[in-house]
Amino acid sequence: xxxxxxxxxxxxxxxxxxxxxxxxxxxxxxxxxxxxxxxxxxxxxxxxxxxxxxxxxxxxxxxxxxxxxxxxxxxxxxxxxxxxxxxxxxxxxxxxxxxxxxxxxxxxxxxxxxxxxxxxxxxxxxxxxxxxxxxxxxxxxxxxxxxxxxxxxxxxxxxxxxxxxxxxxxxxxxxxxxxxxxxxxxxxxxxxxxxxxxxxxxxxxxxxxxxxxxxxxxxxxxxxxxxxxxxxxxxxxxxxxxxxxxxxxxxxxxxxxxxxxxxxxxxxxx
Amino acid sequence: xxxxxxxxxxxxxxxxxxxxxxxxxxxxxxxxxxxxxxxxxxxxxxxxxxxxxxxxxxxxxxxxxxxxxxxxxxxxxxxxxxxxxxxxxxxxxxxxxxxxxxxxxxxxxxxxxxxxxxxxxxxxxxxxxxxxxxxxxxxxxxxxxxxxxxxxxxxxxxxxxxxxxxxxxxxxxxxxxxxxxxxxxxxxxxxxxxxxxxxxxxxxxxxxxxxxxxxxxxxxxxxxxxxxxxxxxxxxxxxxxxxxxxxxxxxxxxxxxxxxxxxxxxxxxxxxxxxxxxxxxxxxxxxxxxxxxxxxxxxxxxxxxxxxxxxxxxxxxxxxxxxxxxxxxxxxxxxxxxxxxxxxxxxxxxxxxxxxxxxxxxxxxxxxxxxxxxxxxxxxxxxxxxxxxxxxxxxxxxxxxxxxxxxxxxxxxxxxxxxxxxxxxxxxxxxxxxxxxxxxxxxxxxxxxxxxxxxxxxxxxxxxxxxxxxxxxxxxxxxxxxxxxxxxxxxxxxxxxxxxxxxxxxxxxxxxxxxxxxxxxxxxxxxxxxxx
Numbered sequence: 001x002x003x004x005x006x007x008x009x010x011x012x013x014x015x016x017x018x019x020x021x022x023x024x025x026x027x028x029x030x031x032x033x034x035x036x037x038x039x040x041x042x043x044x045x046x047x048x049x050x051x052x053x054x055x056x057x058x059x060x061x062x063x064x065x066x067x068x069x070x071x072x073x074x075x076x077x078x079x080x081x082x083x084x085x086x087x088x089x090x091x092x093x094x095x096x097x098x099x100x101x102x103x104x105x106x107x108x109x110x111x112x113x114x115x116x117x118x119x120x121x122x123x124x125x126x127x128x129x130x131x132x133x134x135x136x137x138x139x140x141x142x143x144x145x146x147x148x149x150x151x152x153x154x155x156x157x158x159x160x161x162x163x164x165x166x167x168x169x170x171x172x173x174x175x176x177x178x179x180x181x182x183x184x185x186x187x188x189x190x191x192x193x194x195x196x197x198x199x200x201x202x203x204x205x206x207x208x209x210x211x212x213x214x215x216x217x218x219x220x221x222x223x224x225x226x227x228x229x230x231x232x233x234x235x236x237x238x239x240x241x242x243x244x245x246x247x248x249x250x251x252x253x254x255x256x257x258x259x260x261x262x263x264x265x266x267x268x269x270x
Numbered sequence: 271x272x273x274x275x276x277x278x279x280x281x282x283x284x285x286x287x288x289x290x291x292x293x294x295x296x297x298x299x300x301x302x303x304x305x306x307x308x309x310x311x312x313x314x315x316x317x318x319x320x321x322x323x324x325x326x327x328x329x330x331x332x333x334x335x336x337x338x339x340x341x342x343x344x345x346x347x348x349x350x351x352x353x354x355x356x357x358x359x360x361x362x363x364x365x366x367x368x369x370x371x372x373x374x375x376x377x378x379x380x381x382x383x384x385x386x387x388x389x390x391x392x393x394x395x396x397x398x399x400x401x402x403x404x405x406x407x408x409x410x411x412x413x414x415x416x417x418x419x420x421x422x423x424x425x426x427x428x429x430x431x432x433x434x435x436x437x438x439x440x441x442x443x444x445x446x447x448x449x450x451x452x453x454x455x456x457x458x459x460x461x462x463x464x465x466x467x468x469x470x471x472x473x474x475x476x477x478x479x480x481x482x483x484x485x486x487x488x489x490x491x492x493x494x495x496x497x498x499x500x501x502x503x504x505x506x507x508x509x510x511x512x513x514x515x516x517x518x519x520x521x522x523x524x525x526x527x528x529x530x531x532x533x534x535x536x537x538x539x540x541x542x543x544x545x546x547x548x549x550x551x552x553x554x555x556x557x558x559x560x561x562x563x564x565x566x567x568x569x570x571x572x573x574x575x576x577x578x579x580x581x582x583x584x585x586x587x588x589x590x591x592x593x594x595x596x597x598x599x600x601x602x603x604x605x606x607x608x609x610x611x612x613x614x615x616x617x618x619x620x621x622x623x624x625x626x627x628x629x630x631x632x633x634x635x636x637x638x639x640x641x642x643x644x645x646x647x648x649x650x651x652x653x654x655x656x657x658x659x660x661x662x663x664x665x666x667x668x669x670x671x672x673x674x675x676x677x678x679x680x681x682x683x684x685x686x687x688x689x690x691x692x693x694x695x696x697x698x699x700x701x702x703x704x705x706x707x708x709x710x711x712x713x714x715x716x717x718x719x720x721x722x723x724x725x726x727x728x729x730x731x732x733x734x735x736x737x738x739x740x741x742x743x744x745x746x747x748x749x750x751x752x753x754x755x756x757x758x759x760x761x762x763x764x765x766x767x768x769x770x771x772x773x774x775x776x777x778x779x780x781x782x783x784x785x786x787x788x789x790x791x792x793x794x795x796x797x798x799x800x801x802x
Contacts, residue, residue, distance in 0.1 A: 164635065
């Protein structure tokens with residue numbers, strides 16, 4: 001029962017996000033980029049539902065336009081980090097030996113840098129655009145995925161059903177794909193959902209440093225950082241994107257929980 | 271019976287949620303008495319004993335009844351009073367010695383903990399008592415042991431240390447929850463003998479929670495048999511074992527493995543698997559700054575398995591019997607030796623021969639909880655070995671899976687996941703998976719030792735029936751001599767990586783030659799001994 005509530009609430013939140021991102025490309029209440037200096041820092045009214053920012057741009061329109069960029073960047077970044085992390089982690093954990101040692105040495109070196117610092121360095125090379133962010137953050141966050149996947153693979157590969165698969169005559173690659181990988185899904189889903197949150201924040205930090213999605217294009221991250229000087233005059237400027245990020249995270253987490261339970265046969269049939 | 275009982279439990283009920291796990295159970299215990307609490311898993315025996323100590327898991331609570339210990343009503347005690355009672359009043363030894371000692375603390379620190387908490391003795395007095403107690407439980411070098419950590423000891427040693435820690439406080443009652451289930455026969459005997467001696471000297475009463483009827487006969491004066499939370503039968507152990515009154519108790523006693531008549535085995539049959547001078551060496555743990563010590567697990571074993579026979583390999587833990595089974599199947603690399611299958615040499619270099627051999631052999635694992643992939647359904651699990659049967663189409667495979675599931679008594683279970691099955695059912699799935707490709711040779715590694723008594727008997731009988739029907743040769747690895755007596759045609763006894771004695775079942779059981787074989791037979795508890 002609880003599982004279904006998770007799925008419904010999470011699905012609604014994420015569905016809303018997707019719908020808003022999709023419509024924003026065709027229609028927003030105002031042009032999200034139009035500057036209106038006569039309407040600076042307006043509090044929420046029936047004209048501007050969530051007020052206006054320091055350049056008089058409509059916050060609702062900017063949030064809608066930003067949803068597309070922020071959600072897309074976060075989603076693709078997480079996907080990149082997970083795919084990279086799973087491939088490397090499974091290789092290290094299943095093949096073991098010198099390959100494991102080399103991969104883990106490189107991985108631990110990357111892990112020793114703060115993710116954001118690593119991303120900064122990569123961004124300086126790749127240049128500030130959407131694809132650069134995805135690539136840089138994906139690389140920066142994959143080492144933690146590698147760690148988790150390798151640890152899970154190491155524990156799963158010692159179970160007897162892995163040996164049973166060898167006794168049957170299955171090849172190592174088949175055993176890995178059929179028996180090891182599916183049993184690693186739960187920790188990966190948990191990690192991926194929490195990573196979504198870090199990525200939204202990291203993207204905003206990069207924007208704040210001028211390396212994110214370049215202004216004036218809105219993202220939730222750069223809206224949040226731009227709102228900081230006006231925290232006491234115009235708190236809605238911070239609250240609105242913050243709330244959007246929080247609700248998205250909530251939705252992703254609930255959906256992730258539901259997905260993990262759905263993928264675990266022990267949860268369903270009982 | 272003039273003495274007041276040390277412990278009397280009246281109408282004890284324990285519930286987990288809405289379900290009664292213990293239902294109006296009553297028993298009593300005299301000072302110094304050893305009582306056995308017998309039952310299968312889920313019978314509520316552990317919960318009944320744990321509620322005496324008020325150590326129930328979260329979500330489980332005592333819902334009724336009175337527990338009077340030494341004249342005090344335990345059910346009315348505050349948590350603080352209860353804590354003072356644990357240790358000096360009532361001690362407990364747990365089942366799993368590998369996890370019941372804290373791996374981060376030295377043995378000395380763990381032994382001293384109880385004394386410091388309850389007796390407030392000076393430091394050197396505590397040390398003296400600890401040393402004395404360790405010597406008492408036959409630990410060779412007590413001083414070294416005090417400074418050592420749990421991982422440096424074997425399961426049997428740990429259980430002795432556990433016993434020492436509990437008995438240091440000289441409790442009036444000891445709860446022993448399956449204290450030797452995780453140990454092999456010889457160690458089990460040593461630990462229990464020690465427990466009985468220590469508690470007798472100290473006048474401690476014991477509640478021995480067990481599923482092993484042999485142990486009940488040997489150690490306990492009285493026994494209480496539980497089934498599904500209720501007491502089924504109670505009384506002197508002799509009467510319960512030799513003249514059980516209730517149907518359930520009769521089933522339990524009837525489930526003990528019995529030796530049947532020997533099957534005729536053609537003595538000059540050519541062996542299907544023959545092993546010569548097999549040696550397995552594990553590299554040993556690598557230590558910084560110290561050379562690793564390789565472990566010689568199998569030191570030159572030769573044996574023959576003939577078509578259609580069951581050859582049992584028996585021995586204590588660490589005797590190398592499991593490693594031998596895996597090495598024969600090529601799952602662990604052998605350092606030296608030859609394996610012949612149906613007359614041809616299986617060398618690791620000849621991949622085609624190796625593969626043919628692999629496909630003709632199967633393994634049944636000990637633990638049915640970890641040998642099945644939790645994400646797969648029963649049907650695909652059983653069907654998986656048929657991936658390598660190139661001559662079968664999909665229909666033929668499905669038919670074969672259905673046939674095998676029918677044979678192991680699991681028709682209609684193909685859509686279930688392993689977690690929805692009981693231990694016995696899972697082991698049947700494992701057996702079905704092993705037999706689906708009609709193997710010529712099956713290695714069964716302790717296939718029943720993780721199961722309940724009555725289930726053990728069912729699985730053992732099933733294995734025996736299938737073996738007779740299909741005539742595959744079987745290497746039956748076990749430390750349980752009773753099970754071996756039921757199923758084996760011949761027996762090989764292993765000690766420290768060597769086969770010390772081989773012979774027909776009856777020769778080994780009736781006329782053991784080697785000292786180790788005699789010790790094993792002697793340590794294995796049988797209820798027939800009671801009648802004598």
